[in-house]
Structures are given as C-alpha cells and as structure tokens.
Amino acid sequence: MNVIEGGVCAAKGFSANGVHCGIRKNQTKKDLSLIFSSVPASAAAVYTTNLVKGAPLTVTKKHLSNGIAQAVICNSGNANTCNANGIEIAEEMSAIAAKALGISAEDMIVASTGVIGQPLSMEPIAAGLPELVAGLSPEGGQAAAEGIMTTDTVRKEVAVEFTLGGKTCRLGGIAKGSGMIHPNMATMLVFLTTDAAITPAMLQKALSGDIANTFNMLSIDGDTSTNDMVTVLANGLAGNPVVDAEGEDFTAFMQALNSVTIALCRKIAGDGEGATKLLECKVTGAADLTTAKTVAKSVICSSLLKAAMFGADANWGRVLCAIGYSGANVDVNKVDVAFRSAAGTVEVCKNGAGLDFSEEIAKKVLLEKEIEILVELNSGEISSTAWGCDLTYDYVKINGDYRT
Amino acid sequence: MNVIEGGVCAAKGFSANGVHCGIRKNQTKKDLSLIFSSVPASAAAVYTTNLVKGAPLTVTKKHLSNGIAQAVICNSGNANTCNANGIEIAEEMSAIAAKALGISAEDMIVASTGVIGQPLSMEPIAAGLPELVAGLSPEGGQAAAEGIMTTDTVRKEVAVEFTLGGKTCRLGGIAKGSGMIHPNMATMLVFLTTDAAITPAMLQKALSGDIANTFNMLSIDGDTSTNDMVTVLANGLAGNPVVDAEGEDFTAFMQALNSVTIALCRKIAGDGEGATKLLECKVTGAADLTTAKTVAKSVICSSLLKAAMFGADANWGRVLCAIGYSGANVDVNKVDVAFRSAAGTVEVCKNGAGLDFSEEIAKKVLLEKEIEILVELNSGEISSTAWGCDLTYDYVKINGDYRT
Numbered sequence: 001m002n003v004i005e006g007g008v009c010a011a012k013g014f015s016a017n018g019v020h021c022g023i024r025k026n027q028t029k030k031d032l033s034l035i036f037s038s039v040p041a042s043a044a045a046v047y048t049t050n051l052v053k054g055a056p057l058t059v060t061k062k063h064l065s066n067g068i069a070q071a072v073i074c075n076s077g078n079a080n081t082c083n084a085n086g087i088e089i090a091e092e093m094s095a096i097a098a099k100a101l102g103i104s105a106e107d108m109i110v111a112s113t114g115v116i117g118q119p120l121s122m123e124p125i126a127a128g129l130p131e132l133v134a135g136l137s138p139e140g141g142q143a144a145a146e147g148i149m150t151t152d153t154v155r156k157e158v159a160v161e162f163t164l165g166g167k168t169c170r171l172g173g174i175a176k177g178s179g180m181i182h183p184n185m186a187t188m189l190v191f192l193t194t195d196a197a198i199t200p201a202m203l204q205k206a207l208s209g210d211i212a213n214t215f216n217m218l219s220i221d222g223d224t225s226t227n228d229m230v231t232v233l234a235n236g237l238a239g240n241p242v243v244d245a246e247g248e249d250f251t252a253f254m255q256a257l258n259s260v261t262i263a264l265c266r267k268i269a270g271d272g273e274g275a276t277k278l279l280e281c282k283v284t285g286a287a288d289l290t291t292a293k294t295v296a297k298s299v300i301c302s303s304l305l306k307a308a309m310f311g312a313d314a315n316w317g318r319v320l321c322a323i324g325y326s327g328a329n330v331d332v333n334k335v336d337v338a339f340r341s342a343a344g345t346v347e348v349c350k351n352g353a354g355l356d357f358s359e360e361i362a363k364k365v366l367l368e369k370e371i372e373i374l375v376e377l378n379s380g381e382i383s384s385t386a387w388g389c390d391l392t393y394d395y396v397k398i399n400g401d402y403r404t
Numbered sequence: 405m406n407v408i409e410g411g412v413c414a415a416k417g418f419s420a421n422g423v424h425c426g427i428r429k430n431q432t433k434k435d436l437s438l439i440f441s442s443v444p445a446s447a448a449a450v451y452t453t454n455l456v457k458g459a460p461l462t463v464t465k466k467h468l469s470n471g472i473a474q475a476v477i478c479n480s481g482n483a484n485t486c487n488a489n490g491i492e493i494a495e496e497m498s499a500i501a502a503k504a505l506g507i508s509a510e511d512m513i514v515a516s517t518g519v520i521g522q523p524l525s526m527e528p529i530a531a532g533l534p535e536l537v538a539g540l541s542p543e544g545g546q547a548a549a550e551g552i553m554t555t556d557t558v559r560k561e562v563a564v565e566f567t568l569g570g571k572t573c574r575l576g577g578i579a580k581g582s583g584m585i586h587p588n589m590a591t592m593l594v595f596l597t598t599d600a601a602i603t604p605a606m607l608q609k610a611l612s613g614d615i616a617n618t619f620n621m622l623s624i625d626g627d628t629s630t631n632d633m634v635t636v637l638a639n640g641l642a643g644n645p646v647v648d649a650e651g652e653d654f655t656a657f658m659q660a661l662n663s664v665t666i667a668l669c670r671k672i673a674g675d676g677e678g679a680t681k682l683l684e685c686k687v688t689g690a691a692d693l694t695t696a697k698t699v700a701k702s703v704i705c706s707s708l709l710k711a712a713m714f715g716a717d718a719n720w721g722r723v724l725c726a727i728g729y730s731g732a733n734v735d736v737n738k739v740d741v742a743f744r745s746a747a748g749t750v751e752v753c754k755n756g757a758g759l760d761f762s763e764e765i766a767k768k769v770l771l772e773k774e775i776e777i778l779v780e781l782n783s784g785e786i787s788s789t790a791w792g793c794d795l796t797y798d799y800v801k802i803n804g805d806y807r808t
Contacts, residue, residue, distance in 0.1 A: 052728030052736045052756070082724055084757045116721025117758035221707040222626065223722070224729035303625040303707070304803050311804025317520025318627070320486055324456030325628035332456045352456070353488045354521035393797045399708050400715025 001256055003263075007157030009141035010172035011195035012237040013038040016140040018147025021128025023120070024077035032125060033147030034132050035072040035191055036101060041235035043069035043109070044204035046211055048228035054079050055086025056110045057229060059094060063106050067200025069233060070107040072191050073097040074148050076176070080112040080120040081226045089120050096126055100133045109231050113150055113176060113189055116226060145174040148189055151273050151398055152178045158263040162256040164240035164249045169196040171256045173232075177268040178220060178275075190215065190230040190264060196253055197236035198243040206254050207232055214261040217293065217386040219301050220272035221395070232257075269387035270370070274394030277309055278370045281386045285377040291328045292377075292384035298326030299373060299386070306391035309371060314339060314362035316348040319373060336376040341368035405660055407667075411561030413545035414576035415599035416641040417442040420544040422551025425532025427524070428481035436529060437551030438536050439476040439595055440505060445639035447473035447513070448608035450615055452632035458483050459490025460514045461633055463498060467510050471604025473637060476595050477501040478515040478552050479529060480580070485630045486521040493524050500530055504537045513635050517554055517580060517593055520630060549578040552593055555677050555802055556582045562667040566660040568644035568653045573600040575660045577636075581672040582624060582679075594619065594634040594668060600657055601640035602647040610658050611636055618665040621697065621790040623705050624676035625799070636661075673791035674774070678798030681713055682774045685790045689781040695732045696781075696788035702730030703777060703790070710795035713775060718743060718766035720752040723777060740780040745772035 008016050018033040043064050047057050063069065073093055080086050094108040112120065135143075145155035159172030173192035198206070211230060236242070243249045270278035281299045286292035299305060302322040308315040316337050324332055337349035339362065346362045347355055365371075412420050422437040447468050451461050467473065477497055484490050498512040516524065539547075549559035563576030577596035602610070615634060640646070647653045674682035685703040690696035703709060706726040712719040720741050728736055741753035743766065750766045751759055769775075 050725065050728035051734060052724050079721070082721060082753070082757050115719075116725060117753065119758075223706055223708045223725060226721075226725050226728060302627055303799075304627045307800050307803030310800060313805060315519075317483070317486060317630075320456050320520060321454065321627060321630050324454040324630060330455060349486070349521065353486050354523075391800055391803075393800050395707075396711050396714060396795055396797050396800060399711030399795075401717060 001160055001162040001259060004159050004161050006159040007141040007145055007172045007174045008035050008191055008193045009138045010159030011170040011193050013195060013235050014193045015136040015138050016144035017132050017135040017137065018143035019128050019132045019135065022124035023075055030143065030147035031075055031077045032128050032132055033074045033144040034097065034136060035144055035193065036136055037070050037233055037235040039235050039237065040068050040070045040107060041233040042198055042200040042203045043067060043231065043233050044200060044207045045229060045231040046207060048225055050224050050226045052082065052226045054081040054112055054227035055083065056080055056090040056112045057227065058087060059090040060109050060111065060229065063108060068107060069109050070103050071097065071101055072109040072111065072231065074111040074189065075125060076113050076148055076150050078112060078114040078118055078120045079116045079227050082117040083119050089122060092122055093125055096129055100129055111189055111229055113148065113227055148174065148176040150176060152176055152271055154271055156264060156267040158260045160256050160259050162252060164196055164243065164252055167238050167240035169194060169238040169240060171196065171260055173260050173264060175264040175268055178271050178273045188225065188228055188268060192232035192260065194232065194234045195236065195238040196234050196243065197238065197240050198234045198253060202243050202250060203232060203234050206257055210254065210257050210261055214258065214265050217297065217384065218265045218269055219297065219388050222301050265387045269389050272389035273398045274392040275389030276392055277390045279309055279373060279388045279390065281373045281375065283375045283377065284383045285379055286382040287380035289382050289384065291330065292382045294326050294328040295323050295330060295375060296384045296386035298322045299375065300388035303391055306388065309366065310390035310392045312363055312366035314346065314348055314366060319375065320349065320352065323375065330377060331379060334378040336378065338374040339365050340372040340374055341365045341370060343368050405564055405566040405663060408563050408565050410563040411545040411549055411576045411578045412439050412595055412597045413542045414563030415574040415597050417599060417639050418597045419540040419542050420548035421536050421539040421541065422547035423532050423536045423539065426528035427479055434547065434551035435479055435481045436532050436536055437478045437548040438501065438540060439548055439597065440540055441474050441637055441639040443639050443641065444472050444474045444511060445637040446602055446604040446607045447471060447635065447637050448604060448611045449633060449635040450611060452629055454628050454630045456486065456630045458485040458516055458631035459487065460484055460494040460516045461631065462491060463494040464513050464515065464633065467512055472511060473513050474507050474511040475501065475505055476513040476515065476635065478593065480517050480552055480554050482516060482518040482522055482524045483520045483631050484516040484524040487523050493526060496526055497529055500533055504533055515593055515633055517552065517631055552578065552580040554580060556580055556675055558675055560668060560671040562664045564660050564663050566656060568600055568647065568656055571642045571644035573598060573642040573644060575600065575664055577664050577668060579668040579672055582675050582677045592629065592632050592672060596636035596664065598636065598638045599640065599642040600638050600647065601642065601644050602638045602657060606647050606654060607636060607638050610661055614658065614661050614665055618662065618669050621701065621788065622669045622673055623701065623792050626705050669791045673793050676793035677802045678796040679793030680796055681794045683713055683777060683792045683794065685777045685779065687779045687781065688787045689783055690786040691784035693786050693788065695734065696786045698730050698732040699727050699734060699779060700788045700790035702726045703779065704792035707795055710792065713770065714794035714796050716767055716770035718750065718752055718770060723779065724753065724756065727779065734781060735783060738782040740782065742778040743769050744776040744778055745769045745774060747772050
C-alpha cells in the first residue's frame with residue numbers, strides 16, 4: 001500500500017468541485033462542494049449520536065437505506081440544524097443537485113456544516129449550482145476539500161493505492177474539522193471515495209469497525225456535533241472481484257481504509273480550532289480495549305493537560321489526574337508516563353510517582369509541533385491511541401466570536 | 405435564617421489562622437492554614453472519586469473513622485499527591501499540629517492543594533507551625549481562607565445564623581477553587597464549621613445529601629481533582645438539643661448548610677481560573693432529577709458554550725448541542741432556551757428551533773457578570789441548577805504555565 005497524491009478524486013470515476021455561492025459572507029471562502037461518481041456506488045455512512053441531529057443527516061440516512069449513492073453535496077457556513085424547515089431544505093438541495101447531475105435524488109448524500117439554528121436559504125445554493133456542476137472534474141478534489149471548511153486553516157485530503165485480487169485500487173478522502181469535535185460513533189464531516197468493488201453491507205461493516213478506533217478516538221473540545229457524518233462511496237471501477245465477505249481482500253481493504261482515516265484524524269487534530277500542537281496519547285499495557293480507550297480519551301480531553309501542552313509544561317500530574325477520573329479500572333500505582341517528540345523522550349512518572357527529570361530537556365521535547373503522551377499501564381497487552389490538540393488563546397478567540 | 409459576616413470562625417468556639425511558611429515561593433502568599441475548635445466536634449467529610457487520591461485524604465479518612473475531629477490543617481502550593489512518602493508526610497503534618505494544639509493526632513483533618521507529584525518537605529511546615537498556632541484567634545478566619553488559595557483571586561467565606569430548638573446557631577465555611585474542578589461526589593477544598601449540636605451520623609447524612617445538588621453540580625474545567633474534600637465540624641457549643649434524627653431541626657440544619665454551600669458554589673464558579681463571568685444553568689420541566697442534572701451539567705461543561713459566553717455571543721445552538729450529547733433522554737423538539745441577567749431576559753429558542761431575537765439586546769444581557777442559561781424541557785416538573793464559568797484567554801494562560 002502506498003500513500004499517493006489527492007483526495008476524493010484519487011479513485012477512478014470520481015470528479016468533484018467547490019465554489020463560493022454566497023452562504024458565507026467572505027467571498028474568498030468556498031461554501032458549496034460536490035463529489036460525483038460516474039456510476040452508482042456502494043455507499044455506507046456513520047452519523048452523530050447527538051440527539052439534536054442536523055436535517056441533512058435525516059435525509060441522507062433515508063437516501064442510503066438501499067446502500068447505493070452516486071454523489072455528495074455539502075455546504076459550509078450553515079448547519080441547517082434546529083430549523084423548522086430543515087428537512088425540506090435538505091431535500092430540495094438533494095433534488096436540484098440530482099436534477100443537474102441527471103441522477104435520482106435518492107442517490108444523493110447531503111451534508112451541511114456551520115452555525116446551528118439559522119435558516120438556510122436555497123437561493124445561493126440554487127444560484128451556485130450550475131457553476132458547481134459545470135466545473136466538475138477529476139482535478140476538482142482540492143476545491144471540494146476547500147468548500148467544506150469552516151474554521152479549518154488547511155484543507156485535508158489523503159489517498160492511498162492498494163491491491164485487491166490483483167487489481168490496483170485507490171481510496172481517498174477529504175475531511176473538515178475543527179471545532180465541536182468529540183468522539184461518539186461518528187465525528188465531523190469526512191467523505192471517502194474508492195474504486196474498489198465491495199458490497200454495501202461489507203462497506204458499512206468496514207466503516208463502522210474502523211471509526212471505533214479512529215474518528216471516535218479524536219477530540220478537539222469535548223463537544224459532539226449535531227452534524228457529524230462519515231460517508232464512503234465505492235464505485236467498483238477498479239475491476240477487482242467484488243468484496244462480499246470477510247477474508248484476505250476485506251482485510252486489505254480495511255487496512256487501506258484505516259491508513260486514510262488515521263491520516264485524516266491526525267490532520268483534523270493538528271488543525272483543531274486554535275491548535276498549535278497535535279497531541280497523540282498512546283496507551284499500552286492495558287488489560288482490555290475498553291480500559292485502553294477510556295484512559296487515552298480521558299487524557300486527550302483534559303483541558304488542564306491541553307493548556308499545559310500549549311505552554312510546553314511537563315505537568316504530568318495532570319495526566320495522572322485524568323487517568324484517575326477516567327472511570328477506567330486502573331491500578332494507578334503501576335502507571336508510567338513519558339512525553340516523546342522529534343526532539344526526544346522524557347520519562348516523567350514511574351509506578352505512579354514522579355521521576356527526577358530535566359526540565360530543560362522536557363521543554364525541548366514539548367516545544368515540538370507533534371507530541372506523544374505515552375501511558376504504560378503495566379497491566380496487560382492491549383493498546384489504544386487517541387488524538388487531540390492543545391488548548392490555546394486562539395481556541396477561545398475563535399469560539400468567543402464565531403457567529404460574527 | 406440570616407446571612408452574616410465571617411466564615412469558619414462565625415460559629416462559637418472556633419479560631420483560625422493562616423501564615424506564609426515557605427511552601428509557595430511568593431512571600432506575599434499565605435500557604436498554611438489552621439482551624440481549631442475549643443472542644444472536640446462531630447465531623448463529616450466527602451472526598452474525590454478520582455482513583456488517584458492525595459495522601460492527605462487517606463490520612464483524614466482514617467482519622468474521621470470515629471466521627472470526631474477538632475482541627476484542620478491545610479497547606480497550599482503542593483498537593484502531596486503521587487509522592488512515594490506522601491502518607492508519611494501527611495501523618496507528620498497531623499502529628500506536629502496536634503502536638504502544638506495539645507490534642508490527639510487522630511482528631512486532625514489534614515489537606516493539601518497545589519502541584520501534583522512534587523515531594524512536600526516538612527521543613528517549612530514545621531518552621532511555620534509555632535507562628536500559626538500562636539496566632540489562632542476568632543478573627544483569624546480571613547487568614548485561614550487566604551492560606552488555602554492557589555489560583556483563586558479572591559478569598560471565599562460565607563456564614564449564616566439560624567435557630568435550632570430555640571437556640572441561635574451559626575454555620576460558616578471557606579473554600580478554595582479554582583481549577584481542576586468538576587463535579588464528582590466531592591469537589592475542591594471546602595471547610596465548614598458550626599456550633600450546632602448534631603451527631604456525626606446525621607452530620608454525614610446532611611453533608612452527603614447536600615453536595616449531590618451543590619458542589620457536584622459545579623464545574624470549572626471538567627477535571628476532577630485528586631485532592632477534593634469537603635469537611636464539616638460541629639462542636640455543639642450553641643447548646644441546642646442534639647440533632648440525632650430526621651425532623652424539623654434536621655431540615656433547618658440542612659437548609660442552613662445548603663445556603664452556605666450554594667453561596668460557596670457561586671463564589672468558586674465566579675472565580676474559576678481566568679473566569680470573567682459566573683454561569684448558572686437552570687434546567688426546569690424535566691421528567692426526573694437525573695435528566696435535569698445531566699442536562700444542566702452538560703451545558704455548563706461545554707467548552708464551546710463557555711467560550712461563547714466569554715464573547716457575549718448568544719450562540720444558543722451550542723446549548724442545544726450540549727443537551728443533545730448529554731446522554732439524557734430528552735425530546736429536543738420541546739426544548740426552550742433563554743439567557744437572563746441583571747440586564748434582562750432574551751428568549752432564543754422555542755420547541756428546539758430558533759426564535760427571531762434582537763442581537764443587540766442579547767449582547768446587553770450577556771455582557772453582565774452573572775448569566776443564567778434557562779433550559780425548559782417541557783416534559784415534567786423537576787428542576788436542577790449547575791454552576792460554572794466562561795472559558796477565557798486567562799484560563800489558557802494560567803494553565804499553560806502553572807508550575808513556573
């Protein structure tokens with residue numbers, strides 16, 4: 001398997017585009033994206049567990065009930081959530097896009113992201129659609145990645161190439177962060193495409209299995225959005241024997257999927273709202289997976305630890321504290337903690353008590369942009385990783401004044 | 405019942421003091437406090453549920469096994485947690501203070517707050533103790549309140565006067581915030597004193613019942629400290645008939661206790677690390693208490709909402725979002741939301757959808773220092789309140805650089 005250039009257009013038969021249609025005031029920001037497969041594709045999705053759900057999720061869920069879709073339309077700048085006419089608007093977005101593409105509205109995935117509770121007007125969307133459709137091209141992946149951004153500072157694309165039944169397949173995706181992100185079944189917006197041939201059922205199985213250890217282990221701010229969604233379209237144009245059961249090919253597909261989703265997790269975490277650092281908490285030596293995941297998530301979500309990482313302060317007591325209140329059944333007297341980065345490793349805690357470490361070296365380690373927080377529980381063989389970012393002045397700034 | 409001046413020395417027979425002994429580098433900051441009852445008192449306490457527990461909690465728990473105590477010693481600047489010799493140090497702190505006071509070490513409550521994982525030296529404590537004990541006085545409550553402060557910007561004292569069996573009783577307390585505070589059984593350090601006569605069992609019952617709706621509904625940053633403790637000493641010097649069962653007197657005592665703990669909750673929340681605003685989320689119309697509390701806590705803990713409140717931005721979608729992911733079984737289509745302050749009330753959401761409100765009035769309401777977030781679930785008769793604060797640049801500043 002190789003990482004390759006590109007995102008949603010890396011796989012055969014996919015074209016995409018992104019334009020500014022006027023939902024966002026800033027005319028330099030794209031706010032409407034389209035992804036199109038030249039043939040109908042197997043489709044799978046996971047959605048937020050928030051009881052408050054964006055209207056587009058309800059519409060998409062209905063459309064995907066047959067496991068088939070052919071296109072994705074997504075706007076930024078407005079979540080179309082908590083609006084009395086939300087479903088109507090999401091259905092109309094699907095309908096006019098489908099009509100322009102010459103496909104059935106039931107084959108549309110529709111998504112929205114942005115402010116909650118402000119009516120979404122169809123006007124800019126209808127006005128922008130002709131340009132959006134006319135500009136669809138296999139080179140349009142970047143534009144599509146830009147059109148779904150909100151407070152993201154960089155667009156997020158990943159793609160890999162792998163082999164199934166002797167055929168070269170590709171799988172790529174785009175993602176939007178970067179606030180209101182917290183693990184729970186699904187998170188944020190991620191659109192994945194592949195030319196692998198795989199049944200809708202196996203595609204859903206692959207996706208649901210994968211996110212438990214990837215997007216569900218990602219937290220920017222502890223807030224689970226109302227509009228989180230991850231979708232994958234598999235159009236089969238690679239010509240591999242259809243993956244319709246577990247086995248070697250399914251495992252290879254899972255590996256390709258996992259490498260793309262982990263890369264997107266790291267991109268989303270590293271570009272969290274206001275973030276200056278990507279944090280990865282790697283828990284090892286757990287007795288079971290639930291313990292490993294619970295501990296990793298608790299550490300990555302601690303506001304105090306996140307602020308300490310911003311300040312490059314090796315305040316490991318906050319790691320112990322977060323392990324202690326996580327709810328996991330951990331023997332805190334066995335816990336070892338270290339911080340690791342490109343600048344080296346500093347061991348700070350052994351068997352639950354502090355080590356005498358060099359503050360100078362610790363500072364050097366923590367001044368890097370990517371920090372690993374290593375937690376060894378010394379109670380078993382199970383591991384888990386969670387992804388997050390530091391808590392900074394800019395997170396407060398961005399979210400103290402988001403709507404204006 | 406009347407609110408009166410003072411704190412831990414408001415009740416008869418209590419004296420207190422606070423000094424700088426040298427645990428904290430800043431010589432203008434007191435770091436060692438003592439509270440003393442002239443006679444042995446009924447004693448009750450609640451402790452953190454964090455699996456990582458400060459050594460002083462273990463020692464205090466042992467000392468309170470007979471329900472009797474006579475004094476409290478507490479240092480700031482060092483949590484005496486995750487230290488190999490922590491228990492030894494906490495026992496020695498108790499022993500030397502008890503000796504100086506002429507009481508048994510088993511009648512000491514011992515507490516520590518500050519950085520985790522740095523060895524606590526007995527030297528400054530032993531050196532400061534003579535001055536600390538010599539200065540004990542009924543006017544020393546303020547000094548004691550100052551000696552337990554860490555990042556607190558103001559000292560926190562409250563006292564009330566009430567009547568039990570025809571006798572005037574007093575109950576007062578001091579508290580320290582202001583970070584690593586999140587509801588779970590007990591939170592932060594609170595020391596309460598009263599001259600009411602009440603058995604240890606009824607005192608514990610009163611305290612445990614009270615904190616479920618007061619300190620456990622308080623969150624500054626979602627981090628449950630390793631050293632949280634609330635204690636109450638009742639020395640009986642008011643001369644009322646001993647409260648040894650439920651009934652009118654117990655109810656009156658509970659009311660007095662509740663008025664002090666709620667006032668301390670508000671003080672702790674309003675002085676949360678970096679806070680510029682006190683936030684109170686008042687949930688009404690819930691079908692049951694668990695739902696009401698879960699919703700109130702989830703809203704008050706949302707980083708996104710806290711940042712919006714800092715920016716005086718009426719971004720009510722974040723309230724709905726936090727209700728939706730709270731885990732409570734809520735019909736989100738019935739939820740009404742309003743913001744209220746001294747400047748007025750602005751209704752922003754009705755039946756789960758946005759209302760057309762004046763942004764100008766909303767801004768005026770939210771620029772006040774005390775904000776109520778009113779959530780009506782329209783599904784029953786049960787209410788709950790949670791307390792918190794906004795998320796600000798200064799929270800990040802304080803916690804990005806706490807140890808230096």
